[in-house]
Amino acid sequence: xNKKLKATCLTLSIIMAQQLxxxxxxxxxxxxxxxxxxSVENKVNYNTDVIYQIVTDRFFDGNVxxxxxxxxxxxxxxxxxxxxxxxxxxxxxxITDGYLRDLGITAIWISQPVENxxxxxxxxxxxxxxxxxxxxxxxxxxxxxxxxxxxxxxxAHDNNIKVIIDFAPNHTxxxxxxxxxxxxxxxxxxxxxxxxxxxxxxxxxxNHNGGTDFSTVEDGTYRNLFDLADLNTQNxxxxxxxxxxxxxxxxxxxxxxxxxxxxxxPEGWQKNFMDSVYDYKQVFTFGxxxxxxxxxxxxxxxxxxxxxxxLLDFRYAQKIREVLxxxxxxxxxxxxxxxxxxxxxxxxxxxxxFIDNHDMDRFYNEGTAKANVDQALVLTLTSRGVPAIYYGxxxxxxxxxxxxxxxxxxxxxxxxxxxxxIQKLSPLRKNNPAIAYGDTQQKWINxxxxxxxxxxxxxxxxxxxxxxxxxxxxxSGALTTLPEGIYKDTLGNVVSGNxxxxxxxxxxxKFTLKAGSAAVWSYVSxxxxxxxGNIGSPMVEPGKTVTVDGxxxxxxKGKVSFGTTEGQVxxxxxxxxxxxxxxxxxxxxxxxxxxxxxVKSNIYKNFDVLTGKQVSVRFVVKNxxxxxxxxxxxxxxxxxxxxxxxxxxxxxxxxxxxxxxxxWYFDVSVPAGxxxxxxxxxxxxxxxxWESGNNHTYKVPENNTGEIIVDWQN
Ligand code: NOJ
Ligand code: NOJ
Ligand code: CA
Ligand code: CA
Numbered sequence: 001x002n003k004k005l006k007a008t009c010l011t012l013s014i015i016m017a018q019q020l021x022x023x024x025x026x027x028x029x030x031x032x033x034x035x036x037x038x039s040v041e042n043k044v045n046y047n048t049d050v051i052y053q054i055v056t057d058r059f060f061d062g063n064v065x066x067x068x069x070x071x072x073x074x075x076x077x078x079x080x081x082x083x084x085x086x087x088x089x090x091x092x093x094x095i096t097d098g099y100l101r102d103l104g105i106t107a108i109w110i111s112q113p114v115e116n117x118x119x120x121x122x123x124x125x126x127x128x129x130x131x132x133x134x135x136x137x138x139x140x141x142x143x144x145x146x147x148x149x150x151x152x153x154x155x156a157h158d159n160n161i162k163v164i165i166d167f168a169p170n171h172t173x174x175x176x177x178x179x180x181x182x183x184x185x186x187x188x189x190x191x192x193x194x195x196x197x198x199x200x201x202x203x204x205x206x207n208h209n210g211g212t213d214f215s216t217v218e219d220g221t222y223r224n225l226f227d228l229a230d231l232n233t234q235n236x237x238x239x240x241x242x243x244x245x246x247x248x249x250x251x252x253x254x255x256x257x258x259x260x261x262x263x264x265x266p267e268g269w270q271k272n273f274m275d276s277v278y279d280y281k282q283v284f285t286f287g288x289x290x291x292x293x294x295x296x297x298x299x300x301x302x303x304x305x306x307x308x309x310x311l312l313d314f315r316y317a318q319k320i321r322e323v324l325x326x327x328x329x330x331x332x333x334x335x336x337x338x339x340x341x342x343x344x345x346x347x348x349x350x351x352x353x354f355i356d357n358h359d360m361d362r363f364y365n366e367g368t369a370k371a372n373v374d375q376a377l378v379l380t381l382t383s384r385g386v387p388a389i390y391y392g393x394x395x396x397x398x399x400x401x402x403x404x405x406x407x408x409x410x411x412x413x414x415x416x417x418x419x420x421x422i423q424k425l426s427p428l429r430k431n432n433p434a435i436a437y438g439d440t441q442q443k444w445i446n447x448x449x450x451x452x453x454x455x456x457x458x459x460x461x462x463x464x465x466x467x468x469x470x471x472x473x474x475x476s477g478a479l480t481t482l483p484e485g486i487y488k489d490t491l492g493n494v495v496s497g498n499x500x501x502x503x504x505x506x507x508x509x510k511f512t513l514k515a516g517s518a519a520v521w522s523y524v525s526x527x528x529x530x531x532x533g534n535i536g537s538p539m540v541e542p543g544k545t546v547t548v549d550g551x552x553x554x555x556x557k558g559k560v561s562f563g564t565t566e567g568q569v570x571x572x573x574x575x576x577x578x579x580x581x582x583x584x585x586x587x588x589x590x591x592x593x594x595x596x597x598x599v600k601s602n603i604y605k606n607f608d609v610l611t612g613k614q615v616s617v618r619f620v621v622k623n624x625x626x627x628x629x630x631x632x633x634x635x636x637x638x639x640x641x642x643x644x645x646x647x648x649x650x651x652x653x654x655x656x657x658x659x660x661x662x663x664w665y666f667d668v669s670v671p672a673g674x675x676x677x678x679x680x681x682x683x684x685x686x687x688x689x690w691e692s693g694n695n696h697t698y699k700v701p702e703n704n705t706g707e708i709i710v711d712w713q714n
Pocket of ligand 2: 626627628629630631655661
């Protein structure tokens with residue numbers, strides 16, 4: 001056996017002499033790199049990663065000389081709305097001193113790094129959180145210099161850790177239209193040069209529609225989120241400025257983007273923004289579309305499936321909080337969310353799971369069992385989706401509401417149970433592809449106990465949790481696809497887990513799941529038929545190289561087909577293929593890998609191919625009078641407009657803020673430079689009334705944004 005492979009082997013020499021249960025665990029040293037899907041160099045696939053979310057100002061002060069001067073800073077850390085001094089050097093220090101490296105996390109998500117306003121409000125609020133941008137092209141000096149930022153990226157990469165930045169292009173900073181002297185008037189700078197303020201905004205760089213009442217997505221998109229000066233993404237200067245800004249940050253070597261407030265920006269503009277990001281550098285991107293407890297929103301699902309980026313999985317988070325924090329639901333509820341989201345999200349493994357964040361009460365509630373945190377971590381780290389752990393969860397930090405949920409990191413103890421759980425389960429995401437890519441199947445359930453299996457090819461992980469802290473439960477009759485054998489708890493009994501015994505029929509020998517326990521049993525197979533787990537980036541133009549990750553592709557080059565057309569293979573190994581997307585019709589495509597010997601993989605569905613480079617265009621139809629219940633939709637002759645297909649029309653489109661009924665509008669991402677045909681449709685249920693007459697035609701600009709206004713053709 002390879003020296004670098006440590007094997008956990010259980011030999012049952014007496015009873016079953018020939019049986020050997022062997023779970024190889026690859027130990028990776030800081031200097032050594034994982035390969036293929038587990039590599040820090042793979043920026044498009046995060047299925048094997050564990051993200052650690054850091055509020056930069058609140059983690060560790062690694063350079064006191066950059067702490068802000070004056071009233072904006074509180075060195076005593078008693079005013080939680082002021083800067084506390086945390087910075088990029090501090091994060092780098094906590095990687096090199098082993099705290100983050102040994103925790104096992106493989107990505108950090110840090111606060112928006114751009115320059116923020118310097119004002120202090122009457123109530124003491126400052127921009128310590130990074131969400132009040134002033135200049136997206138400059139670093140926030142309180143977090144460090146651009147050299148220090150690049151140093152953090154290098155230190156992270158040297159330790160197999162990816163870097164994700166928060167990015168908040170929806171708005172600049174708080175502004176009051178009637179009071180230009182309020183804060184910094186939302187002023188936006190371009191590398192030091194003033195572009196516009198919210199008052200006297202002559203070139204229309206901001207939306208001026210008042211604050212949103214959150215009643216509809218349209219209202220929340222084109223009106224201000226609270227008092228934040230809302231950027232007009234259809235403005236050419238703003239559109240180019242935001243795309244140029246993210247490129248500067250991509251140039252520093254970052255590996256991912258967390259997009260703030262995606263529910264509050266036009267979906268069409270965001271899709272064209274993602275195209276420009278992926279055209280420049282492909283990095284995993286996930287957005288924040290907040291859902292409250294038990295909220296379901298088809299628009300959230302559509303965004304995750306069609307915008308080119310993933311979302312934070314709020315349904316998962318809200319449910320796990322109900323089950324293990326608030327006690328308002330049980331394991332059956334969690335199982336239901338896992339089953340229903342698997343159907344809704346086309347790529348459920350790419351959504352980002354979590355148990356709390358800087359906008360929610362911290363998961364750990366003072367006076368309650370810490371075991372709840374431990375169990376929630378076990379579930380999240382082994383569930384479908386990319387787990388994100390909020391800094392301090394591993395120290396059982398508590399704090400309800402903002403800013404109490406963003407306190408300074410309480411300490412760096414490497415011996416807490418939560419720390420150990422993350423440390424044990426993070427490598428499992430790299431080693432066992434069942435955790436990274438597998439489906440989820442419930443194997444045994446009641447209100448307190450949830451046993452589920454993740455399976456990918458011949459790889460299997462079985463997870464059991466008993467949330468009841470006083471009653472153990474006898475488990476009998478559970479089935480698994482784990483091969484026959486005895487399995488040790490991967491958690492090493494940190495959460496009182498037990499070993500299990502599986503017979504040749506896949507039956508689990510009766511066992512007792514202790515009160516408050518959790519266990520993970522894992523089987524990794526080296527013998528796989530070809531199976532695709534992930535393709536990234538998820539939405540690209542033809543001609544782009546994408547990364548196909550999975551198992552069993554073989555070492556000899558085979559074929560990858562996109563629909564019926566083969567792509568040109570750039571590189572090929574057993575777990576990872578790089579392939580150029582062929583010049584095919586745009587739309588959602590099935591991808592299949594075929595090995596050199598002709599064995600076909602599973603069908604990887606809904607890979608999104610664009611017509612070409614994208615531009616955001618506002619389509620406006622005037623005088624489209626509708627009867628009660630009727631709404632207006634848009635369709636046209638490119639995939640981005642639904643290819644005239646009634647099931648893929650754009651809409652219902654809007655009629656309240658930028659234009660008002662009977663005028664309707666929508667911002668859509670469409671192919672640059674192309675002459676497109678389109679029509680509007682009045683729709684009530686299944687009843688469609690298309691515009692009569694000829695199609696409208698429009699030549700989409702090569703760059704910038706566009707607007708086309710037509711009259712409804714009766
Ligand atoms: C959502 C962020 O997570 C929150 O903290 C922030 O205040 C708003 N978006 C506005 O940027
Ligand atoms: C405008 C509404 O938005 C639309 O839904 C309705 O059909 C028309 N008014 C006519 O009532
Ligand atoms: Ca500092
Ligand atoms: Ca907005």
